[in-house]
Amino acid sequence: MRTGDRERYDVVVVGSGFGALFFLDRFIRARPKARIVVLEWGAANSHEWQINNQKNSTIAPADAHVQVPDQKPWNYTIGLGGGTNCWFGQSPRLHPSDFALLTKYGVGRDWPVTYDDLEPYYLEAETIMSISGAEEMARILPRSGPFPQPPHRVTAIDRMMMRAQPDRHVPIATARARVATQDRSRCCATARCNLCPVDAKFTALNGFKHVLSHPGITWRFGVRAVAIEHSAATATGVRCAKDGREEVVDGDLIVLGANAIHSPAILLQSDLGAPKAGLGVTEQLGFEVEVLLDGLDNFDGSTITTGLNFSLYDGEFRREHGAALLFFENRWSHGLRKDYGRWRQTLPIIIAVENLPLDSYSVALNGEQQPVVDHGAFSDYAVRGLQAALDKIEQVLQPLPVERIVLRGERPTESHIQCSLPMGDDAEYSTVDRAQVHHKIRNLIVVGSAVFPTCPPANPSLTVAALSLRAADMLTRSA
């Protein structure tokens, strides 16, 4: 693998998070003999290390990119497994309309893939992660097969909502195990999922052992990719830094799976940023309310979030304002109630509102070549979406004995960075095509949430996984 003092591989993969690992899972099934190297900036921190140290990585996001003062923080894990370590395991699919926002509602962009294109890969990703969910979900998000795991036990609140709104309120789809698997314990609702004490949620460490131990893959840790080397419209390798020294790892195919901040930064360093790299980086607008209930107890569900309500998710209103997804929480984020004997009569709800990836949002490089994320105010579309959700929430909660709704305020971050290297058919507006291949450099593939063309309300990672399986499938079937 070494020619002169340079290493050469069939495939060089940057990063080892959701995008990279789901791509690899599918790729090595089709090409088991390929010689692959993964360049990972962080360390391989075991579950035990993470629990003992009460963190996912030694490299904090605030040290890995530059934050514009007084703007929202961005949250991610640098290390083997990337976001699979810190994520909470909320795993809804996107809605079919999310893929056709422009065609249906004249807003934003269409994705170059449809829900139907992605459906088999959604199913495959759900199988790999052993997702728990209920068949009722298919009324909203059509599916061609059952969930691998049964649904979690919902709360009495969810049961009341489901009876009144069977087409809108459903048990959550989640990678937190309902029943123990060979590698994971059953989720017991301890509600600190970024550091799950019992290893109940899917992570790279418990779910991708076959990828991590594959004989064809070389793992290099503490190696930060800096730029893609290229000539004559062909990527030739990855320039990277380790222990203060720079080196180049050569490869025939480059898969860029750093996150939605660092992947655009690497393309900008490579002079491959034009025209869109970094622009549009965003996430949902998150808000929290606490619903005080009269005589109805919460916290009898079997996992941290038990219900999803889609009442405000899709409809003609999306011409005017963003969609909202409501998460019914089985945790006392605002403490128990103080009133004697009514401690559990409280329901925290998270409202996640769709945002538009405005061109005024950016990842750019400063003088030291560090990524600077500049995300000003949320779009008017998102702000109107939140207002509409707050205006309508009482109506949505009509089946419940609501005493009072307390506005708890905007959440600092949803931890869902996306949209900085969108996929699309038009090279003027996108960085990669519908197969996630760079428009100009045809042996460069980008994976991860960076490729989302829009920012719907649902959590992104299941869609990242499905897109990566599809990208690897398209590549290996075409070549």
Ligand SMILES: Cc1cc2nc3c(=O)[nH]c(=O)nc-3n(C[C@H](O)[C@H](O)[C@H](O)COP(=O)(O)OP(=O)(O)OC[C@H]3O[C@@H](n4cnc5c(N)ncnc54)[C@H](O)[C@@H]3O)c2cc1C
């Ligand atoms: C606390 C928290 C909770 C979350 N909960 C959920 C949830 O419940 N549901 C959900 O859908 N999503 C959730 N997310 C979001 C989820 O983590 C991301 O959507 C997902 O990880 C994005 O996948 P990715 O492949 O784009 O990036 P990542 O998974 O972050 O992977 C990027 C990889 O690249 C590596 N890397 C970065 N830069 C470089 C470089 N220069 N050189 C080499 N390697 C590099 C990183 O170390 C990492 O391994 C959560 C995130 C956080 C932080």
Ligand code: SF4
């Ligand atoms: S709710 Fe508790 S047991 Fe379940 S995944 Fe989260 S931390 Fe783990």
